[in-house]
Amino acid sequence: MSFNSKAFVSKLPEVQTTIFTIMGQLANEHNAINLSQGFPDFDSDPKLRELVSQAMNTGQNQYAPMQGTMALRESLAEKFDTLYSTSYHPNTEITVTAGATQAIFTIISTFINKDDEVLIFKPAYDCYEPAIELMKGNVVSVQLDGPHFNVDWSRVQQLINSKTKMIIINTPHNPSGTTWSKNDMLQLEALVKDTNIIVLSDEVYEHIIFDEQQHQSACLFPGLKERSFICASFGKTFHNTGWKMGYCVAPAELMHEFRKVHQFNVFCVNHPMQVAFASHLKNPDNYQYINTFYQEKRDFFLNAIKGSRFKYIPSSGTYFQLLDYSAITDENDLDFSKRLVTQYQLASIPISVFNEAGHKDSFLRFCFAKKKETLEKAAEILCKI
Numbered sequence: 001m002s003f004n005s006k007a008f009v010s011k012l013p014e015v016q017t018t019i020f021t022i023m024g025q026l027a028n029e030h031n032a033i034n035l036s037q038g039f040p041d042f043d044s045d046p047k048l049r050e051l052v053s054q055a056m057n058t059g060q061n062q063y064a065p066m067q068g069t070m071a072l073r074e075s076l077a078e079k080f081d082t083l084y085s086t087s088y089h090p091n092t093e094i095t096v097t098a099g100a101t102q103a104i105f106t107i108i109s110t111f112i113n114k115d116d117e118v119l120i121f122k123p124a125y126d127c128y129e130p131a132i133e134l135m136k137g138n139v140v141s142v143q144l145d146g147p148h149f150n151v152d153w154s155r156v157q158q159l160i161n162s163k164t165k166m167i168i169i170n171t172p173h174n175p176s177g178t179t180w181s182k183n184d185m186l187q188l189e190a191l192v193k194d195t196n197i198i199v200l201s202d203e204v205y206e207h208i209i210f211d212e213q214q215h216q217s218a219c220l221f222p223g224l225k226e227r228s229f230i231c232a233s234f235g236k237t238f239h240n241t242g243w244k245m246g247y248c249v250a251p252a253e254l255m256h257e258f259r260k261v262h263q264f265n266v267f268c269v270n271h272p273m274q275v276a277f278a279s280h281l282k283n284p285d286n287y288q289y290i291n292t293f294y295q296e297k298r299d300f301f302l303n304a305i306k307g308s309r310f311k312y313i314p315s316s317g318t319y320f321q322l323l324d325y326s327a328i329t330d331e332n333d334l335d336f337s338k339r340l341v342t343q344y345q346l347a348s349i350p351i352s353v354f355n356e357a358g359h360k361d362s363f364l365r366f367c368f369a370k371k372k373e374t375l376e377k378a379a380e381i382l383c384k385i
C-alpha cells in the first residue's frame with residue numbers, strides 16, 4: 001500500500017495562508033506600494049549591524065545558551081529596571097526567543113490543555129488563535145468595535161469562569177493602533193484577582209506609543225505581573241523584523257515551565273544577534289527615540305491624506321493607521337483591499353481577518369514604517385480614490 005497523503009485529518013482545517021503573505025504577494029505581482037505587512041522599508045542602525053558582524057567575525061557562531069546569553073538577559077533586566085522600575089531576574093525570569101511569535105506559541109503550548117478557555121480581544125493578531133486550537137483549547141472572543149475599540153469590562157467579567165486559563169492582551173494594539181489606559185489595566189487586574197488565570201501580554205510595540213502617553217506594561221501592576229508573560233520583539237524596536245529576535249519575561253515558576261518546552265522547540269536562538277543586542281541595549285538612546293520617530297511618520301502620513309475621502313482617528317501606538325473607507329464604497333474590506341492593489345497599486349491589510357466571523361466594519365490597515373517618499377506616493381494614491 002502506498003502512502004495516502006490525504007489520509008490525515010488537518011489539525012487546523014479552517015486556517016489559510018496568512019493575510020500578510022497573501023497581500024505581500026499581491027503587492028509584488030502588481031508592483032504596488034506595500035503598506036500591508038508591518039515592516040520598515042529603511043534599514044536597521046549601522047552600529048547595530050556592525051555589532052552583529054563583529055560577533056560573527058570573532059567566533060560567536062555556535063549555539064547560544066538555551067535561555068539566551070547572560071549578557072543579553074542582563075541588559076534586558078536593566079531595561080525593565082530603567083523603564084518600569086521593576087525587576088526580572090536574568091537567571092530565572094527572562095528568555096530570549098525567535099521573535100515574539102515563538103514566545104507566544106511556546107507560552108500557549110506550555111499551558112493550554114484540552115478544553116481550557118483562552119480569552120482574546122478581537123480584532124486579534126493572527127498567531128494567537130491557531131496556537132490555542134492546536135492545543136485543543138477553546139477561544140473565547142471579545143469583539144471590540146471601531147473606531148475606538150474600547151473594552152466593556154463588565155462583558156469580560158461575564159465571560160470569565162472556572163475554565164478560563166489564559167487571557168491574551170495586546171497594547172499598543174495591532175491592528176487598531178489603539179492603546180489601553182491605566183484604568184483598563186486596573187480593571188483587568190481586578191478581574192483576575194483570586195483566580196489562577198495566566199495573562200499573556202503582547203507588548204511588541206511598547207516603544208511605539210504617541211502623544212506623550214505612557215506604555216501600560218503588565219509589569220507595572222502587581223496583580224498582573226505575578227501571573228503575566230510579557231512578550232517583546234527586537235524586530236519592531238530596532239527596524240529588523242527579518243532577524244526574528246525577541247524575548248519574554250515572567251515570574252520564575254512560570255518561566256521554569258516555559259523553558260521545558262522552549263528547549264525542545266528551538267533550544268536557543270541566533271547567537272551573533274544576541275551579542276549585538278546585549279551591547280546596543282545598554283544605551284537607552286538607541287530605542288527611546290522611536291516614539292518621536294514614528295509619531296513624525298504618522299503625522300506626515302495623516303497630513304498628506306487630509307484631502308482624501310478616508311476618515312481616521314490618529315493611531316495612538318504601533319506603526320499602523322486604520323483608515324475608514326465607508327464614505328467611498330460599501331464593498332467588504334477584502335474586496336476593497338484587493339481592488340486597491342490591482343487598480344491603484346497600493347497594498348494594505350483588511351482587518352476583517354482579525355475579527356469574529358461576520359463582524360462588519362470598514363477599515364483598512366496601513367503601515368507607516370516607511371520612508372517619506374513611500375508615504376508620499378501612497379498618500380497621492382489615497383487622495384485620488
Ligand code: PMP
Pocket residue numbers: 038098099100101102125170174202204232233234235236241244245246
Ligand atoms: N504580536 C504582534 C501584535 C505583532 O504585530 C507581531 C509582528 N508584527 C508579533 C507579535 C510577532 O513579532 P515577531 O516578528 O517578533 O515574531
Ligand code: GLN
Pocket residue numbers: 018020021036037038039174
Ligand atoms: N506583525 C506583522 C504585521 O502585523 C506581520 C508579521 C507576519 O507576517 N507574520 O503586519
